[in-house]
Amino acid sequence: MPCVADWLNNPFSIVQGIFAQNVPNSDWEKKVTEYFKEKLKENNATNWVPSLNDVPVHYLKPNSLVKFRCMVQDMFDPEFYMGVYETVDPNTNARVLHFGKYRDVAECGPQQEIDLNSSQTVTLERQTFYCVPVPGESAWVKEIFLNPQLYAYISASQARVSPSTSYTPSRHKRSYEEDEDMDLHPSKQKEQHMGNSPYCGGDIHGCVEPKRLETEASAGHHLISPNCSPPLDLNFPLPGEKGPACLVKVYESWDSFKVNDVLEVYGILSVDPVLSIVNNEERDTSALDPMDCMDTAEEQRVHSPPASLVPRIHVILAQKLQHINPLLPACLNEEESKTFVSNFMSELSPVRAELLGFLTHALLGDSLAAEYLILHLISTVYARRDVLPLGKFTVNLSGCPRNSIFTEHLYRIIQQLVPASYCLQMTIENMNHSRFIPHKDYTANRLVSGVLQLASNTSLVVDETQLEQGQLDTTGVHNVTALSNLITWQKVDYDFNYHQMEFPCNINVLITSEGRSLLPSDCQVHLQPQIIPPNMEEYMNSLLTAVLPSVLNKFRIYLSLLRLLDYSISDEVTKAVEEDFVEMRKNDPESVTADDLHRTLLVARFLSLSAGQTTLSRERWLRAKQLEALRKARLQQQKCVNGNEL
Numbered sequence: 001m002p003c004v005a006d007w008l009n010n011p012f013s014i015v016q017g018i019f020a021q022n023v024p025n026s027d028w029e030k031k032v033t034e035y036f037k038e039k040l041k042e043n044n045a046t047n048w049v050p051s052l053n054d055v056p057v058h059y060l061k062p063n064s065l066v067k068f069r070c071m072v073q074d075m076f077d078p079e080f081y082m083g084v085y086e087t088v089d090p091n092t093n094a095r096v097l098h099f100g101k102y103r104d105v106a107e108c109g110p111q112q113e114i115d116l117n118s119s120q121t122v123t124l125e126r127q128t129f130y131c132v133p134v135p136g137e138s139a140w141v142k143e144i145f146l147n148p149q150l151y152a153y154i155s156a157s158q159a160r161v162s163p164s165t166s167y168t169p170s171r172h173k174r175s176y177e178e179d180e181d182m183d184l185h186p187s188k189q190k191e192q193h194m195g196n197s198p199y200c201g202g203d204i205h206g207c208v209e210p211k212r213l214e215t216e217a218s219a220g221h222h223l224i225s226p227n228c229s230p231p232l233d234l235n236f237p238l239p240g241e242k243g244p245a246c247l248v249k250v251y252e253s254w255d256s257f258k259v260n261d262v263l264e265v266y267g268i269l270s271v272d273p274v275l276s277i278v279n280n281e282e283r284d285t286s287a288l289d290p291m292d293c294m295d296t297a298e299e300q301r302v303h304s305p306p307a308s309l310v311p312r313i314h315v316i317l318a319q320k321l322q323h324i325n326p327l328l329p330a331c332l333n334e335e336e337s338k339t340f341v342s343n344f345m346s347e348l349s350p351v352r353a354e355l356l357g358f359l360t361h362a363l364l365g366d367s368l369a370a371e372y373l374i375l376h377l378i379s380t381v382y383a384r385r386d387v388l389p390l391g392k393f394t395v396n397l398s399g400c401p402r403n404s405i406f407t408e409h410l411y412r413i414i415q416q417l418v419p420a421s422y423c424l425q426m427t428i429e430n431m432n433h434s435r436f437i438p439h440k441d442y443t444a445n446r447l448v449s450g451v452l453q454l455a456s457n458t459s460l461v462v463d464e465t466q467l468e469q470g471q472l473d474t475t476g477v478h479n480v481t482a483l484s485n486l487i488t489w490q491k492v493d494y495d496f497n498y499h500q501m502e503f504p505c506n507i508n509v510l511i512t513s514e515g516r517s518l519l520p521s522d523c524q525v526h527l528q529p530q531i532i533p534p535n536m537e538e539y540m541n542s543l544l545t546a547v548l549p550s551v552l553n554k555f556r557i558y559l560s561l562l563r564l565l566d567y568s569i570s571d572e573v574t575k576a577v578e579e580d581f582v583e584m585r586k587n588d589p590e591s592v593t594a595d596d597l598h599r600t601l602l603v604a605r606f607l608s609l610s611a612g613q614t615t616l617s618r619e620r621w622l623r624a625k626q627l628e629a630l631r632k633a634r635l636q637q638q639k640c641v642n643g644n645e646l
Contacts, residue, residue, distance in 0.1 A: 007039050008048060011065045011268050011316075012102070019099045023084075029101065033252070036065075036316045040266065049266060052244050053133060054146045057271060057311045066269045068246055068313055069145075069324065070131035071455050072261050073235060074447040076247075076303055083124035087112040100124075101251060102268045102314040104275055127254035128303075130446070132236055133243035134262055134324055134455050136422040138415055140556070144326040232305055237438075237449040238422055247305075247312045259447070260503065262321045262455045264330075270312040275304060295445075302444040323457065324419045325560040327553055332564055344557060348612040351554045358555070361543055362413050365530025368630055369397060372525045373510075375606035377418065378562040380457060381490050381506040389490035393602055394509040396517040399527035399638070400465050407463040407512040409540035414459055414510070416544060417555055421459040424451065424483075428470035436479040439495035452482060452492045456506040457563065464513035480519075487520050523599060525631055526638050562609045569616045577601070577621060600628050 007014050015032050022028035040046050050060055052068040060066060082100040087108050089095075097120060100106055106114055115121075234245045248265055250257070257263065295303070322331065329337035352374070359370035372395055379393035400406055411423040424430070438450040454460065462483070472480065486492055487509050493500040511517045516524060533539035569577075584592045604624035608616050 007036065007065065009061060009064050011036070012063055015099065015102060023097055028099075029251075033316060036266065040317070046266075051145065052246060052269075052311070052313075053142070057244060057269075057308065060269055062269060062271050064269055065266065065316075066313060067264060067266050068131065068244075068248070069134065069264050069321070070246065070248070070262070071134050072129045072248075072257060072259050072263065073132045073237065073245075073449055073453065074130040075259060076128040076130065077445075078125050078127050080123055080125055082106060082121060084120060084122040086115045086118035086120040088115045088118075089113075102316070104270050104312055104314075105272050124251075127250045129248040129250060129254075129257070130235070130245065131248045131263070131265075132234070132245050132449075133241065134420055135237045135241060136420045136454065136458055137324065138419055138421060140416060141324060141326060141419050232301070232309055234310070235446070235449050237451060237453040239451075245310050247310055248318075249312060249314045250318060251315060257318070257320065260453065260455060260505070262324060263318055264321055265313055265315045265318040267313040267315040267317075270314060271307040273307065275307040275312065296443060298444045299446075302446050322564060323560055324455075325556060327557050328560050341561065344561065345612050348558070351558050352610055354551060355555050355558060358543070358547060359413075362410060362540070363397075363527060363529075364532070366528050368627070368634070369525050369527050371627060372523065372631070373397075374610055375603060376508060376510060376523075377414075377459070377559050378606055378609055379508060379602075380563045382567070384504070387489060389504075389506075391602070391605075392487075392490050392506075392522065393606065394487045394511070394521045394523070396511045396513060396519070396521035396524040397527055398513050398516055398524055400512045400514060402465050402514045404465070405536055407461070407465055409537065410512065411461045411463075413540070413544065414461060416552065417559055418457075418459045419556075419560065420455060420457070421461065422451070422454070423461045423463060425466045426462055426464045427466045428468060428472065428476070431476035431479050432473050433475070434479060436482045437492065437495050440497060442497065447494070452486055452505075452507075454505065454507055457508070459508045459510065462509060462511045462517075462519065464511055464517055464519070467518075484520055522602070523631070524635060526634050528634065562612075565609055565614055567605055567609060567614050567616075573616050573618065573621070576618060577616075580621070580625075596628070600624050603627060 014035060018031050018035065019028050022031060040049070046067070049065055049067045052060070052066055053070075081103075085098055085100055085106060087096050087098060089109075089112050091111060095115070095118075096109065096112070098107060101124070108114060236245070248263075248267070319330075329340055331337060332341060355374060356367070356370055359373050360367045363369045363373065376393050376395040380391050381389045382391040384390065408423070411421070415421050435448070435450045436452045438453045439448050440446075441448050482492060486505065486507060490506060491502050491504050494503055509521075511519055511521055581592075581597050601624075604616055604621050607624050607627070608614070608620045611620070613620065
């Protein structure tokens, strides 16, 4: 019976065994998938699968089983491969069948040659995804995935927390025999590195990364390959992003995945040096497939980058992720997950109260703005009616201090609460020179990423307080238009040169501004600070240091969980709301519009969910009307003070 070391460190041995037992039966592929699916269910076996998100590729064993949490940035054209091929020994004429699945390079035994004319050859098709780490993934998400022992109070049955891999890098080199021993006894390696691990996750001070880790794992947009000039662009959507990019080879059901989906894949790591042959300027073209030579040099560089920089993963199992919060169960429909949800919902009220108090302090004592910020953070597009996205709740927080560090520190607080986020400084320089919209590069045959290529449920904070007088050029106008379309329609029109293609999205946008924003929004809340700290930076930093890590994690669970809950309105309450709206129109026909009804229903929806209620009650409807009345009164008051500014 295969042990853990076999299917984890040498999955090809398992595949070969199943292939040999079932050939010529075509069911062998399905049996391979079922085998690994069952293995990963046993005793939290997923915990022992090394992750490319945590471990640099040069610390991982080639052809071992790995996992990768990623976003599909681009999809390349399907490629053909030899699913089954036959080798022949010219001396003895002995023939052997091999499988080509999960491989980049066909293997031959000694004194054997591939018989390209064999009747046993089966040509199959696979899809290649270019995948990058989730753009804007928060440091705390990475830290929990990397160091789950710091969060041991969370039961393994309650949360999807995977411990760090047994391949933690160390300064000293080990022999291959020691590596094998560590693979078979992961606890020994864990103990070995507990005290002298050369790097730490998150923002823990006093940890120094080794040079190898720094140069490869912390790579940014460009990596210089010895055989590539100019440097290789890893095509990350956001500037300053770190982590690996991978070519993910998918064999089944690739039609169920699309660009910008967030996936967790389990597959066989391929870093064969021969994969880099097309990047060698002095390569022998006779060694290449004739079809490959039809591609342009630029396309070869992009589609076949050095495997040491962009490794390949041959997928055995892949799943689309509902969320990337490691404190939540991966799927909320399972029985154990339902227990987790019900336990957390039972203590929801105090968590909401604590979060409201925390955000009130962050917003300088403004409790009304804090209420709306909570509603914004749990909002999500739950449906689309024709072109209208339902559930989006873009908030414009006006009245923010101009050219101050307030927005910067508010963003840092939001960053500590949500799994993925990005702060966009709306300066003339950024608008005119940044690439917001992804576009198709037909020379390299790839989708060049842009800032607005983000995963679902990413929080985008737009800092308009940085905007100065100046002239927008053509690029700047296009970028502002794209940002406005994202807010209004929750879509980004990718540029394919000869046409545009709509890509729907689900991005939470918070705009901070001094006056009313130039961008559209669903709700404007004017900030009324109750306290003016003498040192803003010190005040904001003290908020994060004062909150307990356990409380902070409850906030993170709260915000992620409520986005995933279903919600409904009963016929009885619907009728009561309609009657109430008619009455409101009678009393104030000029100022009460259909937009007001839509906004109040949204506020009521998120207000109900924030209290753990999945249906609208009369009480929550009245509370939503009260919040809207307070918000509008504040705007009117500000308008009277500043004239027509708002």
